[in-house]
Amino acid sequence: MSSELLDALTVLEKEKGISREVIIEAIEAALVSAYRRNFNQAQNVRVDLNLEAGTMRVFARKDIVEEVFDSRLEISLEEARAINPAYELEDVVEIEVTPKDFGRIAAQTAKQVVTQRVREAERGIIYSEFVDREDDIMTGIVERQDPRFIYVSLGKIEALLSQSEQMPNEAYKPHDRIKVYITKVEKTTKGPQIFVSRTHPGLLKRLFEIEVPEIYDGTVEIKSVAREAGDRSKISVYTDNPEVDPVGACVGPKGARVQAIVNELKGEKIDIVEWTDDPVTFVANALSPSKVLTVMVEEEEKATTVVVPDYQLSLAIGKRGQNARLAAKLTGWKIDIKSESDARALGIYPSSDATDVSESDKINDIFSFEQEEIE
Structure with a gap:
């Protein structure tokens, strides 16, 4: 999985402009959530992802205290010094708790994170491209129609032509090529949304x-x-x-x-x-x-x-x-x-x-x- 993931990160870095470090941080954060969800753990954990070595390790982080009230989050000074005599009070001990079946979960989680980041990157690229084309004209192809909008393909994305922006003397049919004026480009949770007009001066x-x-x-x-x-x-x-x-x-x-x-x-x-x-x-x-x-x-x-x-x-x-x-x-x-x-x-x-x-x-x-x- 590590070699495939490395290849995917290389492609993303070159073609999508997404930093490898950013994706690795996102995968590690997702793996922490996956560990807690799948193994019903409420511990404070950290995931160490080493792609070159092909290893994924989970560490429970515990604060060193005089008196332990929650063993999931705390450890006594005596137990900590049994691990490493150099520990002092208020230090943080990391204990490996990697489950045996964690590799399969990690692979699924990494795939989901990469897919999501690719989608976000593509949306960001499309938004950056079209936000600079506000108040500009483009040629589009009529795709489909519903009671509110006509959907016009501008290549990478469909633009919305509302009823109020349609010319009263025109009938729009699928596959018609029309020139449209980009009035507004919005960034939404579902990606960029582009509004166009045929009536704008x-x-x-x-x-x-x-x-x-x-x-x-x-x-x-x-x-x-x-x-x-x-x-x-x-x-x-x-x-x-x-x-x-x-x-x-x-x-x-x-x-x-x-x-x-x-x-x-x-x-x-x-x-x-x-x-x-x-x-x-x-x-x-x-x-x-x-x-x-x-x-x-x-x-x-x-x-x-x-x-x-x-x-x-x-x-x-x-x-x-x-x-x-x-x-x-x-x-x-x-x-x-x-x-x-x-x-x-x-x-x-x-x-x-x-x-x-x-x-x-x-x-x-x-x-x-x-x-x-x-x-």
């Missing part, structure tokens, strides 16, 4: 990093993302390189880059707008594909009033208010949209406070055309 951001080289290398930066998964999303992009068009880089030749992301998200529409620190232009861009006549800003309230042509009002607001809602999330500004005729009736348009955004209209016109082409 971070998934959209990572998909653009994969598809758009300019984002991956930092030339173009994604400033904000607003998403209603399975239906529509908006992202704002920026670059300080005057020779790069950030929106065009994300759309790609003939819309190829954004279309790949749309396909991955099963037809989810994506609006790409240019970010700017000017709230007037940014809010106008965010309401794409609607045209904007003017944007009035209230800095203290972080609110804007946007005037659009009458025929563009429903487009600006969007189905069930979606376009305006996403634009507000994207920009971080409250947006109150009014038609041109209502604004004139209220006396707020035209106004000396209004800012012309005709240039933003041109940006929106260009993007709306491109978006229609790829949709």
